[in-house]
Amino acid sequence: MITVTIDGKKPPLTYPKLKTVLQLLANLNLRVNDALIIREGELLTPDRHLRPGDHVTVRMVMSRG
Amino acid sequence: MKCKRCGELAAVKLPSHHAGFCPDCFEVFFKRQAETAIRRHGMIKPGEKVLVAVSGGKDSLALMRVLTDLGHDVDGLHVHLGIPDSSDPVCERTEAYCQENGFRLHVLRTAEVGLAIPEVKDAVHRPICAVCGKIKRHYFNRFAYENGYTALATGHNLDDEVARLFANTLRWDAAYLSSQGPTLPGEGRFVRKIKPLYRLTEFETAAYCFLKGINHWKAACPYSGGASFTGHKKLFADLEDRSPGQKTAFYEAFLAQGRPHFKGASRGEGQDTLYACAQCGFPSSGEVCGVCRVRELVAKRKGEAD
Numbered sequence: 001m002i003t004v005t006i007d008g009k010k011p012p013l014t015y016p017k018l019k020t021v022l023q024l025l026a027n028l029n030l031r032v033n034d035a036l037i038i039r040e041g042e043l044l045t046p047d048r049h050l051r052p053g054d055h056v057t058v059r060m061v062m063s064r065g
Numbered sequence: 066m067k068c069k070r071c072g073e074l075a076a077v078k079l080p081s082h083h084a085g086f087c088p089d090c091f092e093v094f095f096k097r098q099a100e101t102a103i104r105r106h107g108m109i110k111p112g113e114k115v116l117v118a119v120s121g122g123k124d125s126l127a128l129m130r131v132l133t134d135l136g137h138d139v140d141g142l143h144v145h146l147g148i149p150d151s152s153d154p155v156c157e158r159t160e161a162y163c164q165e166n167g168f169r170l171h172v173l174r175t176a177e178v179g180l181a182i183p184e185v186k187d188a189v190h191r192p193i194c195a196v197c198g199k200i201k202r203h204y205f206n207r208f209a210y211e212n213g214y215t216a217l218a219t220g221h222n223l224d225d226e227v228a229r230l231f232a233n234t235l236r237w238d239a240a241y242l243s244s245q246g247p248t249l250p251g252e253g254r255f256v257r258k259i260k261p262l263y264r265l266t267e268f269e270t271a272a273y274c275f276l277k278g279i280n281h282w283k284a285a286c287p288y289s290g291g292a293s294f295t296g297h298k299k300l301f302a303d304l305e306d307r308s309p310g311q312k313t314a315f316y317e318a319f320l321a322q323g324r325p326h327f328k329g330a331s332r333g334e335g336q337d338t339l340y341a342c343a344q345c346g347f348p349s350s351g352e353v354c355g356v357c358r359v360r361e362l363v364a365k366r367k368g369e370a371d
């Protein structure tokens with residue numbers, strides 16, 4: 001299970017299986033530079049692998065006014 | 066993915082630059098982009114004092130950081146708008162960040178000059194953001210002018226600039242197209258306006274803030290009807306996705322090839338001549354400037370209420 005929190009929204013989304021950040025982006029309908037993808041304080045590029053048990057934070061970059 | 070500069074594991078992928086960077090090299094990249102913008106567009110001359118318009122959002126704090134790191138003499142100005150549940154926490158967070166980082170920050174409270182935004186909102190019959198924007202621009206410029214700053218820097222990024230340019234191109238707004246750019250020269254009581262982050266995208270400033278531990282304010286203003294040009298930004302994000310580099314190409318080609326053709330375009334009848342406002346002395350297209358007129362409206366409404 002991979003847990004994904006988008007901009008602090010609760011509850012987080014859960015995915016039984018996701019191989020890469022790119023798959024996550026595709027699932028969320030996001031382009032590469034639409035959001036920061038963060039795991040354990042680290043920024044991830046789309047090619048990085050995700051593992052079961054990962055907590056991923058998605059931070060949208062477009063300002064909201 | 067590996068860092069293009071040093072070969073370590075990359076943290077950011079930038080398709081528009083055909084590159085990935087590790088955190089350290091990304092910072093080098095970011096600083097160089099700002100440096101290039103400043104140099105190419107004559108933004109800051111050696112020894113000049115620069116005032117940074119600090120809203121507390123990611124762009125303005127990133128700007129403060131990068132200008133300081135590049136060795137420029139900068140102070141910040143935060144305009145406290147007097148909006149309940151919003152202006153106080155934004156201001157406190159911004160002050161705390163600046164203090165921790167050794168940045169000098171001035172705070173100007175619009176309530177102290179008769180322009181608390183909630184009162185303005187009740188007194189005018191126009192969308193509040195248009196009026197609020199005008200008030201902020203007036204005081205940023207005025208503060209810079211009265212306190213001896215040569216330039217006023219704002220955190221506009223490439224996405225902001227491209228979306229705005231695109232919107233004005235759709236309307237063929239010649240006056241706008243003639244005067245738009247990363248540097249607007251100073252004149253009279255107008256100080257020079259500069260946008261040192263105009264070559265950097267929203268993603269890049271967000272990544273920079275994250276990597277530099279810049280704890281910016283993320284909530285939107287309660288009066289905001291959503292960020293401006295959101296639709297245009299999305300359109301351009303699609304274009305960029307299909308052919309990386311489009312945003313920069315569109316904007317830079319406008320500066321080099323488009324803008325010269327609009328030189329000298331009129332703003333419309335009676336709009337080109339500026340006078341000194343009879344009340345505050347700052348440039349105005351009428352006898353009394355828009356900001357002083359709004360202040361009168363607020364005072365009048367308060368007088369009636371009392």
Ligand code: SF4
Nearest residue numbers: 194197198286288289
């Ligand atoms: S959203 Fe509108 S009212 Fe709020 S700070 Fe921005 S311009 Fe002012």
Ligand SMILES: [Zn+2]
Nearest residue numbers: 068071087090
């Ligand atoms: Zn590197």
Ligand SMILES: [Zn+2]
Nearest residue numbers: 342345354357
């Ligand atoms: Zn005035």
